[in-house]
Amino acid sequence: MSGAFDLILCLMILGTAGIALFVRDALAAIAFFIAFGNLMGLAWLSLGAVNVALAEIAIGAGVTGILLILARARLLALGDPVHSGDTPTWLWLGAFAACTSFSVLLAATVLSITPESGLDRVVAPLMPGLGIENRVTGVLLAFRAYDTLLESFVLLGALVAVWSLAPARAWPGRPAEPRMADGQMHQVAGASGRVLLPVALVMAAYLVWAGSDLPGGAFQAGTVLAGGLMLAAMGGAIGLPRSDRPLLRAALVLGPLVFLAIGLGGIAAGGFLIYPKGLAKALIVTIEYTLFLSIGVTLALLVAGPPVADSPVPDAGGNG
Amino acid sequence: MELLAPEPVSAGHIYAVTGAILTALGFYAFIVRRHALRQLLAVNVVGAGVFLILGGLGRGPDAIDPMPQALVITGIVVAVALTAFGAAMIVRLAEAPRSPDQGKAGKPDA
Numbered sequence: 001m002s003g004a005f006d007l008i009l010c011l012m013i014l015g016t017a018g019i020a021l022f023v024r025d026a027l028a029a030i031a032f033f034i035a036f037g038n039l040m041g042l043a044w045l046s047l048g049a050v051n052v053a054l055a056e057i058a059i060g061a062g063v064t065g066i067l068l069i070l071a072r073a074r075l076l077a078l079g080d081p082v083h084s085g086d087t088p089t090w091l092w093l094g095a096f097a098a099c100t101s102f103s104v105l106l107a108a109t110v111l112s113i114t115p116e117s118g119l120d121r122v123v124a125p126l127m128p129g130l131g132i133e134n135r136v137t138g139v140l141l142a143f144r145a146y147d148t149l150l151e152s153f154v155l156l157g158a159l160v161a162v163w164s165l166a167p168a169r170a171w172p173g174r175p176a177e178p179r180m181a182d183g184q185m186h187q188v189a190g191a192s193g194r195v196l197l198p199v200a201l202v203m204a205a206y207l208v209w210a211g212s213d214l215p216g217g218a219f220q221a222g223t224v225l226a227g228g229l230m231l232a233a234m235g236g237a238i239g240l241p242r243s244d245r246p247l248l249r250a251a252l253v254l255g256p257l258v259f260l261a262i263g264l265g266g267i268a269a270g271g272f273l274i275y276p277k278g279l280a281k282a283l284i285v286t287i288e289y290t291l292f293l294s295i296g297v298t299l300a301l302l303v304a305g306p307p308v309a310d311s312p313v314p315d316a317g318g319n320g
Numbered sequence: 321m322e323l324l325a326p327e328p329v330s331a332g333h334i335y336a337v338t339g340a341i342l343t344a345l346g347f348y349a350f351i352v353r354r355h356a357l358r359q360l361l362a363v364n365v366v367g368a369g370v371f372l373i374l375g376g377l378g379r380g381p382d383a384i385d386p387m388p389q390a391l392v393i394t395g396i397v398v399a400v401a402l403t404a405f406g407a408a409m410i411v412r413l414a415e416a417p418r419s420p421d422q423g424k425a426g427k428p429d430a
Contacts, residue, residue, distance in 0.1 A: 091352065116377070123386050136393070147391075154397075
């Protein structure tokens with residue numbers, strides 16, 4: 001793509017980031033952060049990394065944006081005005097000097113490295129052995145499957161960490177309902193949630209399938225599913241589950257466990273996470289579908305937050 | 321050894337340098353912003369900067385390296401997990417001043 005486009009896009013990225021970081025009002029900051037995330041997605045498109053662009057816009061801008069907006073709303077409800085206090089002059093002067101020199105040093109280092117896509121030439125001839133064409137999926141689920149396996153457990157660990165923040169009396173309840181306060185808005189969200197949830201499910205299933213050969217994959221699809229679930233929950237079309245529901249627990253661990261089991265099964269074929277010849281694509285697609293389901297549910301629950309005490313706890317609850 | 325590229329700056333370099341500036345901007349905001357939610361936002365900007373450095377330096381003349389792409393996707397997911405935990409912790413901290421009273425008030429009832 002042309003240099004002028006890249007340059008303008010980069011200036012816009014820096015501008016939106018600057019506003020998001022330094023504007024006084026927290027809601028404006030979050031709004032500009034979402035705009036920043038979308039521009040980052042454009043930057044990834046311009047670099048030719050469509051897989052990353054999808055992930056950045058869906059997760060980096062979308063899910064992170066919702067997380068920040070919900071956190072701000074909850075802080076406001078708790079009486080925290082979300083105002084950033086004044087910084088002493090010496091601190092911002094020192095920080096400014098340090099960060100400027102850091103920026104110059106880092107930029108000089110970056111410029112001394114020639115951009116190279118050397119591993120692309122290494123990965124390309126290995127792809128026919130997997131039976132899929134998307135090289136990024138190949139790296140994520142075959143050549144560096146270990147990273148992705150650990151990552152799926154990191155996501156699960158984050159949910160356990162978020163749940164562990166629940167007050168003892170709230171456990172094992174439901175997360176706070178992310179309902180819209182305005183009645184009409186609530187109805188609109190409910191109606192669109194009912195329509196969009198099946199659409200999101202179909203689109204996500206397609207994204208996983210397409211992810212073998214075209215841009216897409218389990219993480220992008222999981223975010224689409226999480227988005228559909230959240231919108232439906234905001235409109236009251238679906239309720240949020242109690243955190244001790246067996247079906248929910250099963251959905252959360254299904255992906256990582258299937259991945260781990262197939263990885264262990266690979267020992268028979270020569271080593272941990274090695275796919276037997278000819279079965280690679282089938283196994284990768286199996287992992288991706290189960291992983292997508294777990295990622296979608298985990299992300300939706302991460303956004304919903306820890307269980308809260310205000311939710312009605314059924315009498316049959318604690319017998320521990 | 322020259323630091324500046326002799327030929328016109330490549331697209332990869334433009335984005336990598338943008339990433340470097342973003343990282344520094346994020347660090348600066350992280351230090352001078354005094355509210356935890358704004359600091360969480362700053363951490364996300366630092367992360368985005370690091371991803372852009374990775375991606376930009378993987379952008380060769382004809383193709384983009386799949387390895388940094390996979391790494392960045394992994395990074396984006398870990399960043400959102402961190403943000404979710406951070407946001408939950410910030411909200412919990414804001415609740416904290418009240419919960420001791422509630423806990424004490426609740427115990428005699430139970």
